[in-house]
Amino acid sequence: MPTRNAFIPFHVPDIGEDEIQAVVETLRSGWLTTGLKSKKFEEEFAAYIGSPHAVALNSGTAALHLALDAVGIKAGDEVLVPTMTFTATAEVVLYLGARPVLVDCEADTLNIDSRGFEKAIGPKTKAVMPVDFAGQPCELGKILEIARDRKLAVIEDAAHALPARHQGKMVGTLSDITCFSFYATKTITTGEGGMATTANPQWADRMRMMSLHGISKDAWKRYTASGSWYYEVEYPGYKYNLTDMAAALGLVQLKRADEFYRARKRIAALYHAGFADVPEIRRPVVRDDVQHAWHLYVVQLELDRLRIGRDEFIEALKKENIGTSVHFIPLHLHPFYRNAFGYKAGDFPNARAAFERIISLPIFPGMTDEQVARVIDAVRAIVIEHRR
Numbered sequence: 039m040p041t042r043n044a045f046i047p048f049h050v051p052d053i054g055e056d057e058i059q060a061v062v063e064t065l066r067s068g069w070l071t072t073g074l075k076s077k078k079f080e081e082e083f084a085a086y087i088g089s090p091h092a093v094a095l096n097s098g099t100a101a102l103h104l105a106l107d108a109v110g111i112k113a114g115d116e117v118l119v120p121t122m123t124f125t126a127t128a129e130v131v132l133y134l135g136a137r138p139v140l141v142d143c144e145a146d147t148l149n150i151d152s153r154g155f156e157k158a159i160g161p162k163t164k165a166v167m168p169v170d171f172a173g174q175p176c177e178l179g180k181i182l183e184i185a186r187d188r189k190l191a192v193i194e195d196a197a198h199a200l201p202a203r204h205q206g207k208m209v210g211t212l213s214d215i216t217c218f219s220f221y222a223t224k225t226i227t228t229g230e231g232g233m234a235t236t237a238n239p240q241w242a243d244r245m246r247m248m249s250l251h252g253i254s255k256d257a258w259k260r261y262t263a264s265g266s267w268y269y270e271v272e273y274p275g276y277k278y279n280l281t282d283m284a285a286a287l288g289l290v291q292l293k294r295a296d297e298f299y300r301a302r303k304r305i306a307a308l309y310h311a312g313f314a315d316v317p318e319i320r321r322p323v324v325r326d327d328v329q330h331a332w333h334l335y336v337v338q339l340e341l342d343r344l345r346i347g348r349d350e351f352i353e354a355l356k357k358e359n360i361g362t363s364v365h366f367i368p369l370h371l372h373p374f375y376r377n378a379f380g381y382k383a384g385d386f387p388n389a390r391a392a393f394e395r396i397i398s399l400p401i402f403p404g405m406t407d408e409q410v411a412r413v414i415d416a417v418r419a420i421v422i423e424h425r426r
Contacts, residue, residue, distance in 0.1 A: 098219025173331030312414035
């Protein structure tokens with residue numbers, strides 16, 4: 039049993055005996071790479087989301103890359119990307135020779151600012167990549183309306199947003215292509231992995247083909263009894279296919295997705311209540327028309343009420359054996375984006391101001407009420423000690 043003062047990590051994946059057994063069975067089957075388990079994972083994920091098509095890939099980054107390729111992004115095009123995101127969202131634009139054009143976030147939800155997105159559209163803009171920050175869907179209604187009017191593709195980065203809903207509809211059924219991540223810290227995990235969902239069969243076929251070297255359809259079958267050694271390379275593709283070992287893990291995790299969601303929602307509610315009377319802590323704002331997936335619980339410090347900054351606050355939590363993270367360092371503050379595109383620290387004031395205040399607190403399905411209480415008590419104690 040862990041001691042009362044044991045370290046509380048920022049995240050712990052919930053892997054049970056069923057997941058372990060599923061992977062062991064796959065190892066013993068002799069079929070390790072892309073095969074029937076991967077295909078089944080696609081089918082069950084599509085059914086869970088309510089999407090006609092799902093393409094399993096080896097990362098969420100791969101899903102974003104292939105989604106942009108599928109909708110026809112080419113060198114010289116521009117794609118709008120929120121600055122408040124992980125670098126993968128923007129770097130995949132560069133893979134295709136296109137230019138990521140950064141957009142500020144909303145001050146409260148930290149999702150892409152739909153008004154800023156509309157102003158950033160230029161003659162070379164071909165797509166927008168909204169990110170569902172922390173698991174809260176973006177203002178998708180407004181974004182999709184603008185995109186349809188301007189003939190822009192919408193590639194939704196839903197790495198945080200399983201399961202999430204916008205106006206009652208599942209994320210994964212709204213945008214042209216939606217991309218999910220199954221990285222170790224995500225709401226379900228395959229260790230490394232991703233999925234792209236779409237209603238467009240041509241885009242799904244393109245992503246599936248390009249995920250395995252651009253080889254003609256169902257290339258993996260050439261090693262089965264029903265397959266053939268013959269294949270054709272139709273385009274220069276990539277090595278983005280998901281293994282059956284990862285898919286076996288994903289199939290079990292998918293069955294537990296609602297269980298995991300309920301656990302994270304419960305933890306978020308405890309945090310909400312625990313910080314309700316602490317004016318120095320700004321709790322996450324949740325829009326009325328969404329189901330937040332609660333991949334992250336991100337608070338913002340009211341720094342004018344405190345005598346320490348965000349970094350010192352994190353160090354104080356670390357001394358209490360509590361792990362945290364920061365999501366994210368806005369892209370325009372990184373050397374590459376400054377040097378390559380000339381962005382300056384003050385270009386996106388909402389993201390810059392939020393970055394100086396945000397802390398992601400631990401939230402994972404196996405987190406106990408005692409651990410949540412420890413985090414709440416530590417945050418409150420640090421606030422009291424350093425209150426102005």
